[in-house]
Amino acid sequence: MNQHLKGSLSTIILKLLHDNGRMYGYEITQKVKELTQDDIQITEGALYPILHKLEAEEVLTAETEKVDGRVRKYYKITPKGNAVAVDRIAELKAFAENLNLILNPKLSLS
Amino acid sequence: MKLNKIQIAEIEGYFSDWNLVYKEFYDEMFDHYCTEIETKMDNGIDFHTAFNETHQQFENLEEKVSWGEITRVYGLKALESSQYSAVDKKVKSEYFKFILKQLFSPRILFWIIVIIVQYKFLYNQFDIISLENSKWSFLGGFFIGISYLLLALTFSNSSLIDSLKNSSFKFLLNTSFKKDARFGIRKIAILKLFIFSILTIILFFEFFALLNFPISKISLTVFVTLFAFIFSTTIAYLTKTKLFFKDINILKI
Numbered sequence: 001m002n003q004h005l006k007g008s009l010s011t012i013i014l015k016l017l018h019d020n021g022r023m024y025g026y027e028i029t030q031k032v033k034e035l036t037q038d039d040i041q042i043t044e045g046a047l048y049p050i051l052h053k054l055e056a057e058e059v060l061t062a063e064t065e066k067v068d069g070r071v072r073k074y075y076k077i078t079p080k081g082n083a084v085a086v087d088r089i090a091e092l093k094a095f096a097e098n099l100n101l102i103l104n105p106k107l108s109l110s
Numbered sequence: 111m112k113l114n115k116i117q118i119a120e121i122e123g124y125f126s127d128w129n130l131v132y133k134e135f136y137d138e139m140f141d142h143y144c145t146e147i148e149t150k151m152d153n154g155i156d157f158h159t160a161f162n163e164t165h166q167q168f169e170n171l172e173e174k175v176s177w178g179e180i181t182r183v184y185g186l187k188a189l190e191s192s193q194y195s196a197v198d199k200k201v202k203s204e205y206f207k208f209i210l211k212q213l214f215s216p217r218i219l220f221w222i223i224v225i226i227v228q229y230k231f232l233y234n235q236f237d238i239i240s241l242e243n244s245k246w247s248f249l250g251g252f253f254i255g256i257s258y259l260l261l262a263l264t265f266s267n268s269s270l271i272d273s274l275k276n277s278s279f280k281f282l283l284n285t286s287f288k289k290d291a292r293f294g295i296r297k298i299a300i301l302k303l304f305i306f307s308i309l310t311i312i313l314f315f316e317f318f319a320l321l322n323f324p325i326s327k328i329s330l331t332v333f334v335t336l337f338a339f340i341f342s343t344t345i346a347y348l349t350k351t352k353l354f355f356k357d358i359n360i361l362k363i
Contacts, residue, residue: 025138026145044142045171045189052193056200064137068112070144071137 005040010050011092012042014077014085017060022076025051051075059084111151113144121147121161128186135190208347209340221339229331304344308337 005012016031017023023031028051029042054060059081064071077085113121121143130136143164150160173188183191212218314333 024141024145026142026149030149044167048138048189049192049196053196056196067141068144070141072141073134073138 005042006046008092009042009046010054011088013047013050013054014059014081015089015092017075017077018082018085018089022063022074024072024074054081057081111148113148113151113157117147117157118144124161124165125186130186130190132190132194135193139186139189205344205347209343212339212343212346221335224338225331225335228334229328308340308344312337 012032013028016028020031025044025047029044029047032040032042051060055062055075058078060075061078061081062073062075064073066072121140125136125140125143130139143161146164147157147160150163151157155163168185168189171186171188172182172184173191182188
């Protein structure tokens with residue numbers, strides 16, 4: 001699963017943030033786990049570098065909030081990043097559909 | 111299940127072993143650990159097993175860093191370095207864009223006037239600068255430097271001192287920075303750039319002076335002006351990015 005996930009992880013993160021507004025790192029890993037019924041588990045070593053890169057590119061912006069006495073960092077998509085997110089999500093969707101056509105040729109004939 | 115004080119202290123102890131430098135990163139990871147451990151404890155796992163499972167996910171990380179030589183860092187430190195390099199790249203491009211903008215703004219007229227005035231009045235007692243008259247060039251350079259510093263301070267934002275207190279320069283004053291990890295990634299990146307650009311100009315100039323290479327009056331004038339330009343532009347950039355600093359709440363603790 002991991003090798004397939006690598007290239008699309010940033011788009012998955014963008015999709016989640018697009019749908020849920022703002023989220024923090026741990027919440028993202030849990031959401032992916034929940035949506036895929038434990039099939040896909042994002043590792044912290046993959047998640048945080050992507051979040052930080054997207055933040056540096058100003059696709060995401062971060063805000064902090066004190067929760068239970070700790071500082072929690074929430075990420076959300078910037079107005080500038082919104083167009084990027086929509087584009088990448090559409091691309092990944094089209095790719096997944098094409099992949100389906102290749103992997104299930106019989107289904108596509110019907 | 112909420113963590114108790116002893117458990118929190120144990121996680122803090124573990125974090126201090128990693129020698130993390132950046133507060134922003136420290137906070138994010140500390141919250142990640144605590145939230146994950148609490149969730150695991152809610153599912154009936156005891157604290158130490160939950161803690162162990164959480165830190166194992168970070169153990170295998172590895173990142174190459176360059177601190178004069180290429181070395182490898184692991185675990186949380188690797189993650190911190192990867193975040194630093196993303197921000198470092200961003201700050202560099204932003205800083206160079208800022209310098210370019212200054213170059214193509216009407217402000218360039220001010221610097222052209224500075225070059226002309228210096229050429230006309232400052233070095234008229236000798237045509238070339240070499241070691242023979244370096245005593246004079248040193249004194250001259252010193253006073254020019256002081257006046258540029260004053261000029262830069264005067265032309266910058268009035269809250270400059272505040273901004274300096276909250277900026278990378280604090281790093282030079284604080285010796286326990288590793289322990290409390292109070293420094294923003296962006297500040298370190300800017301400080302590094304600032305020192306690098308100033309040092310490059312000074313070293314370049316020193317190189318010619320040491321070789322006793324005659325420097326023409328016009329090139330000296332351009333050198334000194336370039337130095338002043340980089341210096342004041344960096345000060346302006348630091349002042350401008352004060353807002354940039356504020357939104358990450360680094361120094362509010």
